Amino acid sequence: MTPEEIIQQYGPREAMEYDVVIVGAGPAGLSAAIRIKQLAAEKGQDVSVVVLEKGSEPGAHILSGAVMDPKALTELIPDWKEKGAPLHQLVTDDAYVFLNENGGGARVPNLLLPPFADNHGNYIVSLGNVVRWLAAQAEELGVEIFPGFAAAEVLYNEDGSVKGVATGNMGVGKDGQPTENFQLGMELHGKYTIFAEGSRGHLGRRLIERFKLDANSDPQSYAIGIKELWEIDPSRHTPGLVMHTAGWPMDEHTYGGAFLYHAENNQVYCGYVIGLNYKNPYMSPFEEFQRWKTHPRVKWYFTDDAGNVNAKRVSYGARAITAGGVLALPKTIFPGGALVGCEAGYLNVSRIKGSHAAIKTGALAGEAAYDAVAAGRQHDELTAYPEAFEHSWLAAELNKDRNFKNWFKKGLTAGTLMNGFEQYVLRGHAPWTLHRHEPDHVQLKPAAECQPIAYPRPDGKLTFDRLSSVFISNTNHEENQPAHLTLKDPAVPVNINLAKFAGPEGRYCPAGVYEFVPDESKGGNAQRLQINAQNCVHCKTCDIKDPTQNIVWVTPEGGGGPNYSGM
Numbered sequence: 001m002t003p004e005e006i007i008q009q010y011g012p013r014e015a016m017e018y019d020v021v022i023v024g025a026g027p028a029g030l031s032a033a034i035r036i037k038q039l040a041a042e043k044g045q046d047v048s049v050v051v052l053e054k055g056s057e058p059g060a061h062i063l064s065g066a067v068m069d070p071k072a073l074t075e076l077i078p079d080w081k082e083k084g085a086p087l088h089q090l091v092t093d094d095a096y097v098f099l100n101e102n103g104g105g106a107r108v109p110n111l112l113l114p115p116f117a118d119n120h121g122n123y124i125v126s127l128g129n130v131v132r133w134l135a136a137q138a139e140e141l142g143v144e145i146f147p148g149f150a151a152a153e154v155l156y157n158e159d160g161s162v163k164g165v166a167t168g169n170m171g172v173g174k175d176g177q178p179t180e181n182f183q184l185g186m187e188l189h190g191k192y193t194i195f196a197e198g199s200r201g202h203l204g205r206r207l208i209e210r211f212k213l214d215a216n217s218d219p220q221s222y223a224i225g226i227k228e229l230w231e232i233d234p235s236r237h238t239p240g241l242v243m244h245t246a247g248w249p250m251d252e253h254t255y256g257g258a259f260l261y262h263a264e265n266n267q268v269y270c271g272y273v274i275g276l277n278y279k280n281p282y283m284s285p286f287e288e289f290q291r292w293k294t295h296p297r298v299k300w301y302f303t304d305d306a307g308n309v310n311a312k313r314v315s316y317g318a319r320a321i322t323a324g325g326v327l328a329l330p331k332t333i334f335p336g337g338a339l340v341g342c343e344a345g346y347l348n349v350s351r352i353k354g355s356h357a358a359i360k361t362g363a364l365a366g367e368a369a370y371d372a373v374a375a376g377r378q379h380d381e382l383t384a385y386p387e388a389f390e391h392s393w394l395a396a397e398l399n400k401d402r403n404f405k406n407w408f409k410k411g412l413t414a415g416t417l418m419n420g421f422e423q424y425v426l427r428g429h430a431p432w433t434l435h436r437h438e439p440d441h442v443q444l445k446p447a448a449e450c451q452p453i454a455y456p457r458p459d460g461k462l463t464f465d466r467l468s469s470v471f472i473s474n475t476n477h478e479e480n481q482p483a484h485l486t487l488k489d490p491a492v493p494v495n496i497n498l499a500k501f502a503g504p505e506g507r508y509c510p511a512g513v514y515e516f517v518p519d520e521s522k523g524g525n526a527q528r529l530q531i532n533a534q535n536c537v538h539c540k541t542c543d544i545k546d547p548t549q550n551i552v553w554v555t556p557e558g559g560g561g562p563n564y565s566g567m
Contacts, residue, residue: 006169006178013166014186018048018144019373020366021164021190023151023203025053026062027127027355028341028362029196030134030143031076035366037141047373049143050188052167054150056559058135059128061198061538063227063319063567064355065259065269066127067091067119067242071393072359077137086129089264091119092240097297099248105297114423116350116401119242124261124269127355128567148559154203155187161379162336164189165203168555173480191378192369193337196362199322200540202555204343213330213339219439220345221324221405222544223255226289226510227271228469229315229566236301236311237266244352245298246412249291254278255408255415258292259352260301267314267566268301273321273352275408276440276508276545280450284507285541286318287455290463294456302462309461316469317567318510320540323349323405326398327435332386336379338365346394350401350419357394364388400428406436444547447502466512470535474563475511477556483533484556485513485542492550493529494519501547503529508545511535537562 007013020036022029033049040047055061070087073080080087094117099105135145152168165188171181195204200222208214241262250256255275262268272289292298302311322345329346332339340346341358348357368385372378389395403422408415422430458464477484487493497503498516505514513535519528538561543553 006172007184010178010182010184013184016050016186016188018050018188018190019192020047020049020369021188021193022049022051022196023165023193024196024198024201024343025051025055025058025131025135025145025147026196026198026341026358027131027134028343028358029194030058030131030138031359031362032194032196032340032366032369033138033143034076034134034141035363036370037138037143039367039370041141043374045374047370051138051143051145052149052151052165052188053145053147054555054558055147055561056563057132057147058145059131060563061561062128062131063225063317063564064127065225065227065261065271065352066125066355067261067353068123068125068127068130069351069353069356070121070123072356072363076359076363083137085133087123087125089124090240091122091124091242093238093242094119095241095243097243097245099245099295099297101248103296105245105247105295114420115428116348116423124240124242124263126263126566128564130355150555150558151203152185152555154206155189157336157379159379160335162193162334163379164193168557170557172482174482176482179480191373192382194340194365194369195337195343196340197343199320199342200543201343202553204339207334207337207339208330211331211334213332213334217330218324218328218436220322220328221436222276222440223273223321223323224276224285224318224508224510224539224541225271225273225321226286226318227269227316227567228313230268230270230302230311230313231266232268232301232311233304234266237268238262239264245292246416248295249288250274250412252411252413254283255405256288258289258298260298275323276320276541277443279443279445280453281444281447281501281504282450282452282507284453284455286466286510290458291455293462299462313464313472315565315567316473317562317564318537318539318541320544321354322347324436325349325405326395326402327406327433332389333381333383335381338368338382338385340365346398348398348401350404360392360394361389364392403430403432403434406434409436441545441547441549444501444504446500466510467535470511470537473537474565475535475537475561476563477534477536477560479534481557483531484554485531485533485536486552486554488550488552492548494527496548497546498527504545504547505529505542505551508541510539510541511537514542
């Protein structure tokens with residue numbers, strides 16, 4: 001049965017009416033909800049707000065480094081310290097290190113670090129824990145939060161404006177037929193709907209296409225961030241140390257870098273970020289991250305004096321990052337709704353920070369939505385939101401570093417020198433703007449033009465394989481459900497991706513979802529693409545990097561996916 005046929009047989013769907021519907025209980029969505037309720041309380045009004053979250057709880061799908069600038073949080077909730085926000089570990093030192101392939105490296109003197117590299121006053125946090133705390137603040141204000149409900153469809157009014165969203169049906173089997181556990185999805189209607197799904201949001205992507213929101217923007221640029229949480233020996237732990245590395249194992253022309261953040265309780269967050277505009281189809285971001293940990297300047301933190309690994313890996317995860325900056329920012333409003341946070345792409349790549357931008361833009365959209373509802377409006381454009389952004393400190397911050405990512409198209413050396421020149425000499429007021437003209441998925445070169453990469457085998461102590469990593473991400477999907485990773489044309493993976501690009505799906509996915517296996521039905525050396533959707537950590541990399549854009553990520557049943565703890 002098609003989704004339409006299911007609705008015809010089991011419908012109509014139950015509909016719930018709200019003033020504002022918010023999709024995504026991340027920092028942006030929750031900040032929007034909190035700000036609406038704060039303003040309503042100040043005016044003695046009742047504005048109904050609901051937040052849908054596809055994870056099993058707020059924070060279950062949140063993954064970030066993370067060093068957090070508390071500026072936006074302080075504006076939203078000035079007494080966050082008194083209310084117990086989980087921001088405990090202040091940054092005590094910034095270390096930027098350039099690694100080389102010979103095992104050496106050089107730390108940049110702090111006096112030479114550009115202003116965007118200064119983390120004074122910032123905190124090393126688990127953004128998932130911050131989100132859980134924000135959810136509690138929102139609920140205290142009367143916000144309804146529905147975890148485990150994935151928004152699967154945008155609903156429209158007859159005039160084309162956004163009416164709300166519908167959640168996915170539950171209890172549909174792999175064959176597309178309702179099972180004995182079937183539950184029809186529900187509709188949530190709002191005067192305004194705010195989309196805060198995070199990077200490469202499923203519904204946000206559709207809205208950008210439908211309303212042509214990116215018509216006047218650079219093509220969006222993405223990266224994949226892969227992260228692990230470790231407990232290390234106290235003798236190797238420096239609370240508050242923030243270390244970033246560049247150089248090895250990346251080559252001169254591949255954008256990438258790593259982080260090692262020393263949180264409280266002898267824990268460190270370490271991870272690798274690689275731009276998804278990389279060219280070599282043989283590259284594996286996951287394997288590059290594992291290899292990075294073997295560099296002597298990094299490995300030291302995980303070993304004893306004899307060089308033996310004495311640290312424990314606690315958790316693992318991966319997530320795409322919207323990294324195009326203000327030049328790739330789409331129009332953020334449309335009739336009946338708005339895009340906020342990483343859904344739109346407000347991350348400041350130079351500062352390696354997005355949570356403060358998510359909180360700020362969520363709050364700005366919340367203010368615009370509240371004012372519109374209070375004025376009796378509905379389903380029009382919240383023009384006050386982008387206008388407020390243009391006059392905000394966030395817009396000034398993002399414009400100052402607007403060329404940061406694009407300089408690295410010219411290589412690591414040129415990118416480092418030109419960004420340094422813009423920040424030191426020009427104080428962030430460069431008279432030029434570098435534009436980007438091609439999306440990430442067209443950047444791969446044919447495999448015949450590239451050199452295969454031989455990655456070392458994991459040792460199971462410091463370096464690991466994908467499946468053992470996915471296991472500690474607590475990822476789970478109901479086994480008997482339709483695959484949420486779909487193909488427009490089932491023949492493309494073998495006929496084009498494997499034949500021309502050596503099957504990059506098996507390498508860019510950090511969770512072992514895609515693998516080419518023998519096609520026994522055809523015999524000989526025939527291959528087919530096997531999709532292990534149950535492994536998916538919802539990073540969205542495949543939806544972005546697939547060279548033919550043949551893979552389409554759709555929402556699985558609510559509550560599925562990773563259940564990150566402490567990340």
